[in-house]
Amino acid sequence: MKPDIKICGLKTPDAVDRALKRGATHIGFIFFEKSPRYIEPDLAAKLAEPARGKAKIVAVVVDPTNDELDEIVSLLKPDMLQLHGNESPEHVLTIKAVYGLPVMKALPVRTADDLKRVEAYIGIADRFLFDAKPPKGSELPGGNGVSFDWSLLAWLDGSVDYMLSGGLNKDNVADALFITKAPGIDASSGVETAPGVKSVAKIDEFFDAVEKANAPVMASGS
Numbered sequence: 275m276k277p278d279i280k281i282c283g284l285k286t287p288d289a290v291d292r293a294l295k296r297g298a299t300h301i302g303f304i305f306f307e308k309s310p311r312y313i314e315p316d317l318a319a320k321l322a323e324p325a326r327g328k329a330k331i332v333a334v335v336v337d338p339t340n341d342e343l344d345e346i347v348s349l350l351k352p353d354m355l356q357l358h359g360n361e362s363p364e365h366v367l368t369i370k371a372v373y374g375l376p377v378m379k380a381l382p383v384r385t386a387d388d389l390k391r392v393e394a395y396i397g398i399a400d401r402f403l404f405d406a407k408p409p410k411g412s413e414l415p416g417g418n419g420v421s422f423d424w425s426l427l428a429w430l431d432g433s434v435d436y437m438l439s440g441g442l443n444k445d446n447v448a449d450a451l452f453i454t455k456a457p458g459i460d461a462s463s464g465v466e467t468a469p470g471v472k473s474v475a476k477i478d479e480f481f482d483a484v485e486k487a488n489a490p491v492m493a494s495g496s
């Protein structure tokens with residue numbers, strides 16, 4: 275089945291346009307000031323306009339304060355919040371109750387033990403985003419362009435809805451899908467020419483690779 279596809283860290287109209295034209299189901303905006311993909315909420319709101327009703331608009335936040343969320347939600351009017359910090363299950367519940375929005379909870383993964391944290395969020399998070407643990411020294415909880423051992427996801431109960439993330443690009447996405455059968459995938463650095471600089475050509479190549487990976491295998495004729 276065709277996975278949901280999220281292109282994250284968008285900052286320009288041409289990248290938003292290309293992601294939508296190629297069939298992105300989710301587009302993400304980063305509200306973490308240290309990130310090269312950081313965008314002001316009012317600019318994100320303008321960029322997101324063409325996506326309304328076509329793709330889910332995702333606000334990516336890290337251990338957000340109420341003031342931060344108030345501003346982002348009122349300006350951007352996202353379809354979903356991606357919580358990419360150390361938000362506890364209780365904090366996720368509170369955020370959902372206050373804003374009435376579905377939450378995708380990001381969890382960093384390096385070992386099988388890391389996936390044990392899923393349990394605490396079942397019935398609370400609407401979806402998970404499994405991302406690689408940031409490399410030592412990185413100030414970014416996401417967008418590091420590194421992958422984790424995808425075979426770890428084989429341990430998951432099939433009822434866990436998630437997006438696979440972390441270092442996905444045109445060269446590895448077919449393998450990632452083959453190994454995990456992920457219901458959703460997310461890419462950021464893999465469709466950039468430099469940190470924070472999205473490339474329409476790379477967005478195209480990424481979607482081409484996903485389409486190729488999903489194309490039915492034709493039986494060889496006569």
Ligand SMILES: O=C(O)c1ccccc1NCC(=O)[C@H](O)[C@H](O)COP(=O)(O)O
Nearest residue numbers: 282306309416417418419440441462463
């Ligand atoms: O992308 C960022 O700069 C970022 C900063 C702070 C929190 C989250 C961030 N990204 C969240 C995403 O959903 C990314 O797409 C995900 O981490 C994968 O990134 P990449 O490995 O570069 O494809």
